[in-house]
Amino acid sequence: MTTSYVLAGGCFWCLDAVYRGVRGVSDVVSGYTGGDTENPDYRSVCTGTTGHAEAVRIDFDENVIPGDVVLDMFFTLHDPRQLNRQGNDIGTQYRSAMFPADESQREKFAAALERADELWGGSTVTTIEPLGTWWEAEDYHQDYFAKNPGNGYCQAVAVPKVRKVRAGFAEWMQ
Template sequence: MKTYVLGGGCFWCLDALYRKVRGVTDVVSGYTGGSIPDPDYDSVCTGTTGHAEVVAVTFDEEVVPGEVLLDMFFSQHDPTTLNRQGYDVGTQYRSSMFYRDEDQRREFESALERARGNWKDPIVTEITPLPRFYPAEDIHQDFYAKRPGTGYCQVIINPKLAKARKYYSEWLQD
Protein backbone atom coordinates (compact mmCIF):
# COMPACT_ATOMS: atom_id res chain seq x y z
CA MET A 1 0.00 0.00 0.00
CA LYS A 2 1.06 3.54 -0.74
CA THR A 3 -0.34 6.90 0.37
CA TYR A 4 -0.27 10.21 -1.49
CA VAL A 5 -1.13 13.52 0.21
CA LEU A 6 -2.57 15.93 -2.36
CA GLY A 7 -4.25 19.33 -2.29
CA GLY A 8 -6.36 20.52 -5.19
CA GLY A 9 -8.67 23.13 -3.73
CA CYS A 10 -11.48 22.10 -1.41
CA PHE A 11 -10.77 18.61 -0.10
CA TRP A 12 -14.39 17.52 -0.70
CA CYS A 13 -13.75 17.28 -4.46
CA LEU A 14 -10.70 15.02 -4.33
CA ASP A 15 -12.27 13.00 -1.52
CA ALA A 16 -15.35 12.31 -3.69
CA LEU A 17 -13.25 11.32 -6.70
CA TYR A 18 -10.72 9.06 -5.03
CA ARG A 19 -13.38 7.16 -3.08
CA LYS A 20 -14.68 5.96 -6.46
CA VAL A 21 -11.35 4.61 -7.73
CA ARG A 22 -10.78 0.85 -7.74
CA GLY A 23 -7.80 -0.01 -5.55
CA VAL A 24 -8.16 2.99 -3.26
CA THR A 25 -8.50 1.59 0.24
CA ASP A 26 -8.77 4.81 2.25
CA VAL A 27 -9.27 8.53 1.76
CA VAL A 28 -8.85 10.96 4.66
CA SER A 29 -9.52 14.67 4.27
CA GLY A 30 -7.20 16.79 6.35
CA TYR A 31 -4.75 19.64 6.69
CA THR A 32 -0.99 19.94 6.27
CA GLY A 33 1.74 22.37 5.31
CA GLY A 34 1.08 25.01 7.92
CA SER A 35 2.62 26.45 11.03
CA ILE A 36 0.15 25.76 13.81
CA PRO A 37 -0.47 22.41 15.51
CA ASP A 38 -3.91 20.80 15.56
CA PRO A 39 -5.64 23.06 13.03
CA ASP A 40 -9.38 22.91 12.56
CA TYR A 41 -11.58 23.89 9.64
CA ASP A 42 -12.42 27.33 11.00
CA SER A 43 -8.77 28.25 11.60
CA VAL A 44 -7.62 26.91 8.23
CA CYS A 45 -10.39 28.86 6.46
CA THR A 46 -8.92 32.11 7.78
CA GLY A 47 -5.94 31.55 5.48
CA THR A 48 -3.54 32.46 8.29
CA THR A 49 -2.40 28.98 9.37
CA GLY A 50 -0.46 28.09 6.22
CA HIS A 51 -2.23 24.73 6.05
CA ALA A 52 -3.71 23.40 2.82
CA GLU A 53 -6.88 21.35 2.56
CA VAL A 54 -5.62 17.96 1.37
CA VAL A 55 -6.57 14.32 1.05
CA ALA A 56 -4.43 11.37 2.09
CA VAL A 57 -5.19 8.67 -0.51
CA THR A 58 -4.10 5.13 0.32
CA PHE A 59 -4.14 2.66 -2.56
CA ASP A 60 -3.03 -0.74 -3.78
CA GLU A 61 -0.54 -0.29 -6.62
CA GLU A 62 -1.39 -3.79 -7.86
CA VAL A 63 -4.91 -2.54 -8.66
CA VAL A 64 -4.37 1.09 -9.69
CA PRO A 65 -1.00 2.56 -10.69
CA GLY A 66 0.10 5.69 -8.85
CA GLU A 67 0.50 7.42 -12.21
CA VAL A 68 -3.24 7.10 -12.81
CA LEU A 69 -4.08 8.71 -9.46
CA LEU A 70 -1.64 11.54 -10.10
CA ASP A 71 -2.93 12.13 -13.64
CA MET A 72 -6.46 12.27 -12.17
CA PHE A 73 -5.23 14.84 -9.67
CA PHE A 74 -3.98 17.13 -12.42
CA SER A 75 -7.16 16.71 -14.46
CA GLN A 76 -9.57 17.40 -11.60
CA HIS A 77 -8.43 20.87 -10.59
CA ASP A 78 -6.70 23.84 -12.20
CA PRO A 79 -3.03 23.59 -11.22
CA THR A 80 -2.27 26.91 -12.93
CA THR A 81 -4.12 29.16 -10.48
CA LEU A 82 -2.21 30.27 -7.40
CA ASN A 83 -4.06 29.86 -4.10
CA ARG A 84 -7.49 29.37 -5.62
CA GLN A 85 -9.84 26.92 -7.24
CA GLY A 86 -12.87 28.55 -8.79
CA TYR A 87 -14.69 30.51 -6.12
CA ASP A 88 -12.48 29.11 -3.34
CA VAL A 89 -9.69 31.61 -2.72
CA GLY A 90 -6.85 31.43 -0.20
CA THR A 91 -3.62 29.58 0.48
CA GLN A 92 -5.61 26.70 1.96
CA TYR A 93 -6.87 25.93 -1.59
CA ARG A 94 -3.45 25.84 -3.24
CA SER A 95 -2.47 23.09 -5.63
CA SER A 96 -0.02 21.01 -3.62
CA MET A 97 1.67 17.63 -3.37
CA PHE A 98 3.37 16.57 -0.16
CA TYR A 99 5.96 13.79 -0.52
CA ARG A 100 7.08 11.27 2.08
CA ASP A 101 10.43 10.36 0.48
CA GLU A 102 12.61 11.02 -2.56
CA ASP A 103 10.92 8.31 -4.63
CA GLN A 104 7.57 9.97 -4.08
CA ARG A 105 9.02 13.39 -4.89
CA ARG A 106 10.22 12.01 -8.24
CA GLU A 107 6.78 10.48 -8.91
CA PHE A 108 5.14 13.84 -8.24
CA GLU A 109 7.61 15.71 -10.44
CA SER A 110 7.04 13.23 -13.28
CA ALA A 111 3.28 13.66 -12.97
CA LEU A 112 3.66 17.43 -13.08
CA GLU A 113 5.79 17.14 -16.23
CA ARG A 114 3.16 14.90 -17.88
CA ALA A 115 0.47 17.44 -17.01
CA ARG A 116 2.28 20.44 -18.50
CA GLY A 117 1.08 19.61 -22.00
CA ASN A 118 -2.55 19.76 -20.88
CA TRP A 119 -2.43 23.35 -19.66
CA LYS A 120 -1.83 26.57 -21.55
CA ASP A 121 -0.61 28.48 -18.48
CA PRO A 122 2.32 27.43 -16.25
CA ILE A 123 1.56 24.93 -13.49
CA VAL A 124 2.06 26.40 -10.00
CA THR A 125 1.55 23.19 -7.99
CA GLU A 126 3.93 23.09 -5.04
CA ILE A 127 5.81 19.87 -4.36
CA THR A 128 7.15 19.89 -0.81
CA PRO A 129 8.10 17.46 1.98
CA LEU A 130 5.15 16.20 4.01
CA PRO A 131 5.07 17.72 7.48
CA ARG A 132 2.54 16.43 9.99
CA PHE A 133 -0.87 15.51 8.56
CA TYR A 134 -3.95 16.41 10.61
CA PRO A 135 -7.21 14.64 9.81
CA ALA A 136 -10.13 17.00 9.31
CA GLU A 137 -13.27 16.87 11.41
CA ASP A 138 -15.75 14.02 10.81
CA ILE A 139 -18.17 16.28 8.92
CA HIS A 140 -15.56 16.63 6.14
CA GLN A 141 -14.90 12.91 5.70
CA ASP A 142 -16.81 11.43 2.72
CA PHE A 143 -18.73 14.71 2.49
CA TYR A 144 -20.11 14.06 -0.99
CA ALA A 145 -21.64 10.66 -0.17
CA LYS A 146 -23.25 12.05 2.98
CA ARG A 147 -24.62 15.24 1.34
CA PRO A 148 -24.96 14.71 -2.44
CA GLY A 149 -27.91 17.11 -2.68
CA THR A 150 -26.09 20.17 -1.32
CA GLY A 151 -25.44 23.01 -3.73
CA TYR A 152 -21.65 22.61 -3.61
CA CYS A 153 -21.90 18.93 -4.49
CA GLN A 154 -24.37 19.57 -7.31
CA VAL A 155 -22.59 22.54 -8.87
CA ILE A 156 -18.90 21.83 -8.19
CA ILE A 157 -18.35 18.13 -7.48
CA ASN A 158 -20.82 16.52 -9.91
CA PRO A 159 -19.20 18.06 -13.02
CA LYS A 160 -15.78 16.94 -11.80
CA LEU A 161 -17.03 13.39 -11.28
CA ALA A 162 -18.61 13.44 -14.75
CA LYS A 163 -15.27 14.49 -16.22
CA ALA A 164 -13.51 11.70 -14.34
CA ARG A 165 -16.03 9.15 -15.66
CA LYS A 166 -15.39 10.40 -19.18
CA TYR A 167 -11.60 10.00 -19.03
CA TYR A 168 -11.00 7.42 -16.32
CA SER A 169 -14.03 5.10 -16.41
CA GLU A 170 -11.85 1.97 -16.54
CA TRP A 171 -10.46 2.85 -13.10
CA LEU A 172 -13.74 3.85 -11.43
CA GLN A 173 -16.33 1.86 -9.57
CA ASP A 174 -19.88 3.08 -9.16
Protein backbone atom coordinates (compact mmCIF):
# COMPACT_ATOMS: atom_id res chain seq x y z
CA MET A 1 0.00 0.00 0.00
CA THR A 2 1.29 3.43 -0.92
CA THR A 3 1.47 6.17 1.69
CA SER A 4 1.96 9.85 0.84
CA TYR A 5 3.56 12.49 3.03
CA VAL A 6 3.66 16.19 2.17
CA LEU A 7 6.71 17.95 3.61
CA ALA A 8 8.31 21.39 3.21
CA GLY A 9 11.88 22.15 4.23
CA GLY A 10 13.29 24.88 2.04
CA CYS A 11 13.61 24.61 -1.71
CA PHE A 12 11.71 21.61 -3.02
CA TRP A 13 14.59 20.70 -5.35
CA CYS A 14 16.64 19.48 -2.36
CA LEU A 15 13.89 17.33 -0.87
CA ASP A 16 13.16 15.92 -4.31
CA ALA A 17 16.84 15.08 -4.87
CA VAL A 18 17.10 13.19 -1.58
CA TYR A 19 13.85 11.22 -1.66
CA ARG A 20 14.23 10.05 -5.27
CA GLY A 21 17.21 7.97 -4.11
CA VAL A 22 15.37 6.16 -1.32
CA ARG A 23 14.28 2.52 -1.54
CA GLY A 24 10.52 2.17 -1.40
CA VAL A 25 9.82 5.69 -2.67
CA SER A 26 7.74 5.35 -5.84
CA ASP A 27 7.27 9.04 -6.63
CA VAL A 28 8.26 12.51 -5.51
CA VAL A 29 6.21 15.46 -6.76
CA SER A 30 7.16 19.08 -6.16
CA GLY A 31 4.31 21.45 -5.45
CA TYR A 32 2.76 24.14 -3.30
CA THR A 33 0.48 23.94 -0.27
CA GLY A 34 -0.33 25.77 2.94
CA GLY A 35 -1.55 29.00 1.39
CA ASP A 36 -4.77 30.56 0.27
CA THR A 37 -4.03 31.56 -3.33
CA GLU A 38 -5.78 29.50 -6.01
CA ASN A 39 -3.59 28.01 -8.75
CA PRO A 40 -0.27 29.36 -7.45
CA ASP A 41 2.75 29.25 -9.70
CA TYR A 42 6.44 29.47 -8.92
CA ARG A 43 6.67 33.17 -9.62
CA SER A 44 3.78 34.02 -7.27
CA VAL A 45 4.94 31.65 -4.51
CA CYS A 46 8.43 33.22 -4.63
CA THR A 47 6.92 36.60 -3.69
CA GLY A 48 6.06 35.17 -0.27
CA THR A 49 2.55 36.63 -0.48
CA THR A 50 0.57 33.47 -1.34
CA GLY A 51 1.05 31.73 2.01
CA HIS A 52 2.16 28.58 0.17
CA ALA A 53 5.30 26.62 0.92
CA GLU A 54 7.47 24.87 -1.62
CA ALA A 55 6.79 21.25 -0.69
CA VAL A 56 7.10 17.69 -1.93
CA ARG A 57 4.61 14.86 -1.91
CA ILE A 58 6.51 11.65 -1.25
CA ASP A 59 4.75 8.42 -2.24
CA PHE A 60 6.29 5.37 -0.59
CA ASP A 61 5.64 1.76 0.36
CA GLU A 62 5.70 1.29 4.15
CA ASN A 63 6.40 -2.40 3.58
CA VAL A 64 9.79 -1.30 2.20
CA ILE A 65 10.57 1.81 4.27
CA PRO A 66 8.83 2.79 7.51
CA GLY A 67 7.17 6.20 7.61
CA ASP A 68 9.24 7.10 10.67
CA VAL A 69 12.41 6.72 8.60
CA VAL A 70 11.00 8.96 5.86
CA LEU A 71 10.28 11.61 8.51
CA ASP A 72 13.64 11.23 10.26
CA MET A 73 15.32 11.77 6.87
CA PHE A 74 13.32 14.99 6.53
CA PHE A 75 14.73 16.30 9.81
CA THR A 76 18.25 15.34 8.72
CA LEU A 77 18.21 16.89 5.26
CA HIS A 78 17.27 20.41 6.31
CA ASP A 79 17.80 22.60 9.37
CA PRO A 80 14.45 22.73 11.19
CA ARG A 81 15.76 25.48 13.50
CA GLN A 82 15.64 28.15 10.80
CA LEU A 83 12.40 30.11 10.78
CA ASN A 84 11.06 30.80 7.28
CA ARG A 85 14.34 30.04 5.56
CA GLN A 86 16.93 27.49 4.60
CA GLY A 87 20.34 29.05 4.13
CA ASN A 88 20.07 31.88 1.62
CA ASP A 89 16.49 30.92 0.65
CA ILE A 90 14.45 33.32 2.76
CA GLY A 91 10.68 33.68 3.08
CA THR A 92 7.64 31.81 4.35
CA GLN A 93 7.65 29.74 1.15
CA TYR A 94 10.84 28.06 2.50
CA ARG A 95 9.45 27.25 5.96
CA SER A 96 9.88 23.92 7.65
CA ALA A 97 6.43 22.36 7.77
CA MET A 98 4.59 19.05 7.64
CA PHE A 99 1.12 18.77 6.13
CA PRO A 100 -0.76 15.69 7.41
CA ALA A 101 -3.57 14.20 5.33
CA ASP A 102 -5.41 12.88 8.41
CA GLU A 103 -5.26 12.51 12.19
CA SER A 104 -3.11 9.39 12.01
CA GLN A 105 -0.48 11.27 10.02
CA ARG A 106 -0.74 14.23 12.39
CA GLU A 107 0.16 11.92 15.28
CA LYS A 108 3.10 10.41 13.35
CA PHE A 109 4.32 13.88 12.38
CA ALA A 110 4.05 15.09 16.00
CA ALA A 111 6.11 12.10 17.19
CA ALA A 112 8.74 12.79 14.51
CA LEU A 113 8.83 16.44 15.55
CA GLU A 114 9.47 15.37 19.15
CA ARG A 115 12.36 13.15 18.02
CA ALA A 116 13.75 16.01 15.94
CA ASP A 117 13.43 18.44 18.82
CA GLU A 118 15.59 16.11 20.92
CA LEU A 119 18.10 15.77 18.08
CA TRP A 120 18.29 19.53 17.49
CA GLY A 121 18.42 20.53 21.17
CA GLY A 122 14.82 21.68 21.54
CA SER A 123 15.04 24.47 19.01
CA THR A 124 12.98 23.25 16.05
CA VAL A 125 10.51 25.66 14.47
CA THR A 126 8.84 23.11 12.18
CA THR A 127 5.07 23.48 12.05
CA ILE A 128 2.33 20.94 11.50
CA GLU A 129 -0.25 22.63 9.27
CA PRO A 130 -3.48 21.59 7.53
CA LEU A 131 -2.76 20.07 4.13
CA GLY A 132 -5.32 22.08 2.24
CA THR A 133 -5.24 21.98 -1.55
CA TRP A 134 -2.16 20.50 -3.22
CA TRP A 135 -0.97 22.37 -6.28
CA GLU A 136 1.58 20.56 -8.45
CA ALA A 137 4.55 22.70 -9.43
CA GLU A 138 5.47 23.37 -13.02
CA ASP A 139 7.02 20.52 -15.02
CA TYR A 140 10.49 22.02 -15.00
CA HIS A 141 10.58 21.70 -11.17
CA GLN A 142 9.89 17.95 -11.25
CA ASP A 143 13.07 15.89 -10.76
CA TYR A 144 15.00 19.15 -11.13
CA PHE A 145 18.28 17.91 -9.67
CA ALA A 146 18.53 14.93 -12.04
CA LYS A 147 17.73 17.14 -15.03
CA ASN A 148 20.16 19.90 -13.96
CA PRO A 149 23.06 18.24 -12.11
CA GLY A 150 25.53 20.97 -13.05
CA ASN A 151 23.32 23.79 -11.78
CA GLY A 152 25.27 25.90 -9.26
CA TYR A 153 22.49 25.84 -6.67
CA CYS A 154 22.23 22.07 -6.94
CA GLN A 155 25.98 21.67 -6.52
CA ALA A 156 26.24 24.09 -3.60
CA VAL A 157 23.03 23.24 -1.72
CA ALA A 158 21.44 19.97 -2.86
CA VAL A 159 24.57 17.81 -3.18
CA PRO A 160 25.64 18.28 0.48
CA LYS A 161 22.11 17.42 1.64
CA VAL A 162 22.01 14.29 -0.51
CA ARG A 163 25.42 13.23 0.85
CA LYS A 164 24.34 13.85 4.46
CA VAL A 165 21.22 11.70 4.13
CA ARG A 166 23.07 8.98 2.20
CA ALA A 167 25.65 8.80 5.01
CA GLY A 168 23.08 8.68 7.81
CA PHE A 169 20.57 6.40 6.11
CA ALA A 170 22.75 4.25 3.85
CA GLU A 171 20.66 1.12 4.39
CA TRP A 172 17.61 2.87 2.91
CA MET A 173 19.28 4.26 -0.20
CA GLN A 174 19.01 2.72 -3.67
